[in-house]
Amino acid sequence: MDRIRIAGGRELNGTIPISGAKNAALPLMIASLLTDDTLTLENVPHLADVEQLIRILGNHGVDYSVNGRREHQNGGYSRTIHFTARQIVDTTAPYELVSKMRASFWVIGPLLARMGEARVSLPGGCSIGTRPVDLFIDGLSALGAEIDIEGGYIVARAPKGLVGARYAFPKVSVGATHVMLMAAALARGETVIENAACEPEIVNLAECLNKMGARIEGAGTPTVRIDGVTSLSGARHRIIPDRIETGTYAMAVAMTGGDVMLEGAEPELLKSALDTLEQTGVEIVPLNSGIRVRRNGAGIRPVDVTTAPFPGFPTDLQAQFMALMTMAKGKSRITETIFENRFMHVQELARLGAHIGLAGQTAIVEGVSGLKGAQVMATDLRASVSLVIAGLAAEGETTVNRVYHLDRGFERLEEKLSGCGAKIERISG
Template sequence: MDSILVEGGHELAGEIPIAGAKNACLTLMPATLLSDGPLTLTNAPRLSDIQTMTQLLQSLGTEVTQMQGGQVLSLSSHALTGTRADYDIVRKMRASILVLGPLLAREGRAEVSLPGGCAIGARPVDLHLSALEKLGAELDLRDGYVHATAPSGGLRGGIVDFPLVSVGATENVLMAATLARGTTEIRNAAREPEIVDLAECLRAMGARIEGEGTSTITVEGVEALSPATHRVVSDRIELGTYMLAPAICGGWVECIGGRMDLVAAFCEKLDAAGITIEETARGLKVSRHNGRVRAVDVATEPFPGFPTDLQAQMMALLCTADGVSRLEENIFENRFMHAPELMRMGARIDVQGGHATVTGVERLKGAPVMATDLRASVSLILAGLAAEGETIVNRVYHLDRGYERVEEKLGAVGARVSRVAGR
C-alpha cells in the first residue's frame, strides 16, 4: 500500500491547475442512463472514483470512451444490458447509488446494492428512497439490495419535501424527475454547485428544470432526453485544499480555474485568519508571508456554508494558528478521525462529540501518520508541509479517489512531496 512522504519547511510559489469536480462528474456520468444518445463530458478529473463509476456503468451496458488522457469522457447508453448494480462495484463508492433514479426513470426497474465509501458515519440512503417513492416508485430492501420498480406508465411527478438537506438525494430525484410524467417540485433541495452543474447538463440534454441553486427546484418531465456535451465544473474542494497549502507553509499559489463563488464561505474564514486572497484573470491567488495565522471558529453547513469536505484541511491550518479555534461538524458524525493523527505531530486538539477545540502551537513535528478517509489523507499532507522534518502518510489509497496527481501539483510549486510505493 502506497505512502506519501512530505518534507516540511518549504515556502510555495507557482500555479496549480484545478481539476473538474469529482462529486460533479460522479453525478453527471449516471445521467447518461437517462438517454439513448451520447453524453460527452469535458474537464473530467482523472481519479480512481471515476474509474469505479465507469466500471459500474459498463456493467449496465453503457459504452464509455476516455479521450485526451481521460479528461474527456464519451458515454453512450443506447443499448443497456442490465439494471442490476452489483455489490462488488457499489461497495467501493457511495456515489454508486446515483444510478438508481436514472435506471428507474428510463427502464422502470433497478436493483442497486446498498453502497459503501469512506468510514465517516452512517450516511443512510433513506432520503433517496423516500424521495423516489414520492414519484410513485415501489421499493423493497432485501439481501443488501434496493429492488425498485416504477408503476405502469412510469414514474409520475410529485412533491418531494426533504426533512434534511441531502446532496445525493437531491441529485437522484432530480435525474429521475426529468422523465417522470407531470411536474415534480423538490423542496429543501441542496444548493451545491454540483447540483447546479447537474441541472445545466440535464437542461442541455433537453430537460425542463428551474430553480437549481435555490431550495426549491421544479422539473417538468419530458418524453426523452437527447445527446449533449457538458463541461464539468471546477472542483471546489480541490480548490480549497490547494488554497490552504500556502496558508499553511507560507508563500503564494495561484489556483488556475478557481472561482470565488464556489468557496465564498471558506474564503471568509481564510480572510479572518489573515490569509490574502486575490481574484485574477485565471483564478484565485492565495498568499501568506508574515507570521502565524489567526485562530478562527468554523461550523460546517450545507452550501453556501462552510463545506464539511474542507473541515479536516482547515483543522490542519488551525493547528499552528495563534490562539484557540473551535470546529463544529454538523454534516457527518465521526468526521474528526484525523485529529489523533494530527496530535501525533504535536497538535493540541480536544474532541468532544461533534466539536473540536484546537489550541495552536508554533510548530508541528513530522511523524508517521495514517489516513482514515479521503479528506483526512490530504489534511495530513498539508500538515506535513508545515511540520519540522519528515512526515510519512500511510494508507493513502483514499487520496487517489479525490485528488489527481497531488504530488506533482504540490511539487510544481516547491513542496517536497513524493509517493513511496507499497510492498
C-alpha cells in the first residue's frame, strides 16, 4: 500500500495549477445519463473517484472517449471527456460499485427520470458519519416516485414519469440538491426546491443542464425553480476549478511560509475560507490568473471557525484549517456542524505534537511552537491531506500511510508540492 514521505521545514515558493473540481465533475458526469446525445466535459481531473464513476456509468451503458481516444491520456492536468448514454442497458447500480464511492448513488435521479426506474445500492464512501439517504428518498417521492428498500437497495419506480412539485429540504444537502435538479429537469410541470444547497458546484451543474435544454432558475440561491422538459440534448461544458484544492494549498503556504501562485483559482468560490485565512495573517492577492498566497514568516494568529453550508466555511477545509491552527500563537476553536464524525484526524495530528481537545463537535486547538515528524495514518480524504500539509511544516520526517484516500480527491499532489520546493515523495508497496 502506497505511503507518502515528507521531509518538512521548507517554504513553498512557485506556482501550483488548480485542477477541475471533483465535487463538480461527479454530478456533471452523472448528468450524461439524462440524454442520448454526447455530453462533453472540459477540465476533468485525473482522480480515482472520476475513474470509479466512469466504470459505474459504463455499467449503465455510457460510452466515453478522452480527447477523442478511448484510452486514458498521459500528461497534462486536465482532460476533455465525451460521455454518450445512447442506450441505458441497466438501471441497477450494484453494491460492489456504489459501495466504493458515495456520489455514485446520485445516478438514481437521472435513471429514474429517463427510464422510469432505478435500483441503486445504498452508498459507501468516506467514514465521516452516517450521511443518510432520507433526503434523496423524500425528494424523489415528492416528484411522484414509488420507493422501497429491498435487500440493501433503493428501488425507485415512476412508470408514468416524474411530476413537478414543491419540496422543501428539512436540511441543506448538496448531494440531494444535485439529484433533485437532475430528476426535475425531465419531470412534467414545474418543480420548486426550497432550502436548496447554494454551493458553486450546484450552479455549475445547473448551467450545464440549461445548456442541455433544461429550464432552471435560481441555482445558487435557496429557492430553485425547474420547468421540466420532455428531453435533453448534448452540450459542452467546463468544470469549475476546485475550491477545496485551492483552499488546501493556500493553507499549506500559510503553514510553511512562502509565496505561491494558485493558477486558475477563482477567489469568489471560497471567499469565506480566504477571509478566514487573511485573519490568521496570510496575504491573499486575487489576480486575473488566480490567487497569490504569501506568508513572510510572521506568526500565525489563532482564529475561531464554524463550518457551514456555502457561503460559509466549508467542512471540506476543516481538517486542513485545524492543521494550520496547531501552529498558531494561541488557542482556537473549530466547530463542525455538517458531519458528526469528522474529527478522526485529531489523534493523528497529536502524533505530530499538536495539542487538541474535543468538546462535542468543537475542537479546542492550543497552538504549539512547532510540530515534529512522525508516522501517521490517513482516515479519510480531507483528513489525509491535513496530515500532508502538517508534515510539510513539521521538523524532520513524516510518513503518511493509507494515501489511497488522497488519490480520490487530489490530482498529482506530490508533483504540485515538489514543484514549489517541498521534499515529498510517494513510496509504493
